[in-house]
Amino acid sequence: MGLLLGVAILVLFLVFGKTFAGANPKKLAKLGKSAGGAALLVVAAWLTLTGRWEAGLPLGAIGLGLLGYGSAWETFAARHFGQRPGMARRATSWIEVAVDPASGRIRGRFLAGPWAGTDLDRLSLGDLKTARDRLSGDAESVALLEAYLDGRAPRWRENVDDDPARRHRGAPGTGGMSEEEAYQTLGLRPGATEEEIRAAHRSLMKRVHPDLGGSAGLATRLNLAKERLLGRG
Incomplete structure (x- = not known):
């Protein structure tokens, strides 16, 4: 240097x-x-x-x-x-x-x-x-x-x-996202309601959406997390 x-x-x-x-x-x-x-x-x-x-x-x-x-x-x-x-x-x-x-x-x-x-x-x-x-x-x-x-x-x-915790989590950024990881990604506690899941996803997407200068990778993970918790993943 x-x-x-x-x-x-x-x-x-x-x-x-x-x-x-x-x-x-x-x-x-x-x-x-x-x-x-x-x-x-x-x-x-x-x-x-x-x-x-x-x-x-x-x-x-x-x-x-x-x-x-x-x-x-x-x-x-x-x-x-x-x-x-x-x-x-x-x-x-x-x-x-x-x-x-x-x-x-x-x-x-x-x-x-x-x-x-x-x-x-x-x-x-x-x-x-x-x-x-x-x-x-x-x-x-x-x-x-x-x-x-x-x-x-x-x-x-x-x-x-x-790290044992790392071995038991789903692969990040893929369709294999675990339920635990989905809750963590959206900043929610296990058992959150559908309304809470949608609200958390909507709030975070406003801050990270690529069209607003955010991260495309993070926006994808947020979408995966919502779909996983709503039973679509």
Whole structure:
């Protein structure tokens, strides 16, 4: 990562070299700050694309700050995530996480499902692994949850396939969805009425439907869950 950052900064200096030579100190300082912010965003984008959310998010937040967007970012994060200024935030329909740029610590909570409103720190590793399996149809939510798990328990991936609960659940994202998984997908307790099932499905679909910018995979799982519980699956 250090090498990539160095190359990005070097390229920026080469491109703006002539400008540096003729600029006054104030303009030079401003240009240098912008160049540094742009370089950090390049590195943050690369880290994010390679799955290293825990490092990419804070670097991206710092880069935005250098480019003059720090105040807007902090206000947005504080308003929507309830974290102090400086926290980098990302959310899906199911989960939201925030990263403290100073410490690199990741916090988060579930927005939907059986643990809706629950902080990730309050759940056991077993519960979090179960949630990861059940979110397998939503790649972005899984990526955020895995980033949190990597920070909390770096060795959590060991023996994941030996989880008994995982072996007894139906295959996610297929017509073999189990009744238990269907209830969990819709955020309902076993025994919910037909009216409750339809209401939960309708509410979630309003947030995740592809036509509204949501996830096609998650919308498919919601439809499968409704059909399974209404006796059509």
